[in-house]
Amino acid sequence: MTDVRAAHTAELGDAELKAIRTLLDAAFDGDFTETDWDHALGGVHATVWDGDELIGHGAVVQRRLLHAGRALRTGYLEGIAVRADRRGQGHGAAVMTELERVVRGAYELGALSTAEGVSGFYTARGWQLWQGPACVLSPSGIVRTEEDEGGLYVLPVHARIDPKGVLVCDWRDGDAW
Template sequence: MTSAIPTARLSIEQRADIRRLMDLAFLGNFDDDDFDHALGGLHFLVERQGTLVAHAAVVQRSFLHGDRAHRCGYVEAVAVHPDWRGQGHAAEVMAAAENTIDRSYDLGALSASTAGRGLYVARGWLPWLGRTAVLAPEGLTLTPEDDDSTFVRPVPGGPTLDRDGTLACDYRNGDVW
């Protein structure tokens, strides 16, 4: 069963467990900015035998598309402990994340690693076909390095997305997408 816990209600131990899982799952390629990006929203946790085996977070971001700002449920820090992979835990935390996005946001979005793309495509996430950008301190800045890794989830009753257009995210430290 998946637990849903807002960042503000995570214990110090749970935060440390999440960080350890990220470091283990991403082979040390998960830095402090990446961890910071996963905080401030809702965390979906799967524990087995007293061990955190899977995590995903949904944080609110502001996205600009078609000259309108949209509330986006952005998926962060999806990971499964290496010893527990292949047992449906990633699908379990993603189902909980998607349910929250569908009920609470204008759209969902995420940046997928090469290894994670199959999971998201199988779950109905759509690759962004147009350009990506960031609303950076110096203004709208294209992020072509993120064009191929950005995926969206239209939500029931949400805005019509022109997937060939430009999608701009709000600025943050580290990787903006």
């Protein structure tokens, strides 16, 4: 029997945070950096537990995305992963259901950046591929992030968007998206 939990970073204890970090390190084959970890903190975490074993995680953090002259309050998804031996059993869907509940209840827009090969999972859930240019509002101005195009998805809640328009994310250390 699995248990899905949602909690803000401030409500998680050291053992839970360590379990999340361990899961993310394994799921991203050691390519989950300290900066990536920082991006996943400060918001609401959805976790899936099987007894005392963490098998799934995702977080939604607030960001500002600029589109069509507006700064949109955006629930940005980070650190989405399911333990390799438990994939394909609905645990990722359980994580996403909880994160989407938070996005729909608190934000104008949901957004995420994904790796190749998993886009069908998100589109089946109603997420839309961003088809326009992607940019970041860097310290030196707006800079296009072409390497991220084709991997950005949005979930419109209250925001009116043109998915072929320009989408600009706020600046942060590490990966812009």
